[in-house]
Amino acid sequence: MNGDRERYHHHHDLRHFLFHDELSPLFSQKPAVDVGVANAGDDMHGGFNPEAAALPLLGFNELLQSSMMDYGLLGKGLEVTADSGSSLNTHSGGGGGVLTTVLTPNSSISPSLAEAAGAEGDADQQQKEQQAAEGDEIVLGDKSKTANMIKAKKKGEKRKMEPRYAFMTKSDVENLEDGYRWRKYGQKAVKNSPYPRNYYRCTTQKCLVKKRVERSYEDPKIVVTTYEGKHTHQIPATTIRGRTQVLLSPPPLPAPTSIYHEFMMQQVPHPHIPSSRSSSSQQHIMIPNTMINLPPPLHYYFHDHYD
């Protein structure tokens, strides 16, 4: 909405959202959370996932490529009530202690998560979309969209999970500009939350990356952005309506005090305020799947600090 966009330009009330260096061990060490990750990736057996186990030893790019985060878990994390956050201190106290959390066994992770770790997820979805586009077998007399939708999901194939990674961003702005061009294709109300979830798709042809953006209902200033899939292209030279942006040199974020910031800058699209000079109003934290699995809601963790 244009009005919103206008409004966004005036909101940069993000004074001091701290990066937590105490969380650094999440990225730099190989913690016990591997167990949880393994379970997450192989939930049907609770078996060991060597790929997940290797995560801490890989670069963060590899992490992004190979790790998966189930959005359901994310949602679960967000739905956890504040009282569960009481265990927070226990987790945050000992650095790696955070990582001892084990994924709940009944989490809604797709059985094919492990496969999604590779490129197969993309290929699969591409194939499905292509099938849908062909539309050579429309049976139903309904609207074509219905037929396509059915076609796309025929064979009873379960949706394969794309590699996912998420950010929690303390921001008044939901529409974080990350250098890519997104088209909104849906919006849904989030259960138990007054804030809707927005669905975006990369507008670049053949690129099937999607992202979901929603606010934490507990802390409306926390925006959770979940990316799904991998871009098959470079960051476009132009983003918003012809506005050319220097995408390879994002505006500096304030006080890059932790490795999170470095990760963000190096490995993922660089979110910044849309077409604004007030680039200092947002800070982002990447949430590895390991953190998403924490019992205490992540945003609650942040909640303790930013005010």
Place this chain on the structure above:
DNA sequence: CGTGTTTGACCCGCGC
């Protein structure tokens, strides 16, 4: 006119 958003309808999976 091209591009992006809105929004109601629709589908699917899952739990009861």
Place this chain on the structure above:
DNA sequence: GCGCGGGTCAAACACG
């Protein structure tokens, strides 16, 4: 089988 929640589609609309 039914209802619910999540995810997606696409026509209509808005905007530069």
